[in-house]
Amino acid sequence: MVVNPHVRMKAKGIVIGCKARLTYKQQTIDAVVADVSGGSDIGEISIAAAKLLGIPSSPRRGGVNSGVLFEIWPDRPAKVNGETYNLLGAG
Secondary structure (H helix, E strand, O other), rough: EEEEEEHHHOOOOEEOOEEEEEEOOOOOEEEEEEHHEEEEEEEEEEHHHHHOOOOOOOOOOOOOOEEEEEEEEEEEEEEEEEEEEEEOOOO
């Protein structure tokens, strides 16, 4: 997932590579915070995550305007599908 720069600045700890969880209409998946966006959206998710959550996944016409719960655990490395991600500090 991708978070807004404001989210990264307000979080206490390292965000890139940290554990994340996405929930939409009672479907929940584990994720990793992989990048920071430049937009005003709170966050963005991958095509694969959208498909798993039952969200329209077209890069041009997909997505939803609300209803996705984004949870992150700064300083806690993400583990998704057996892969552990490295935490990447801002420096």
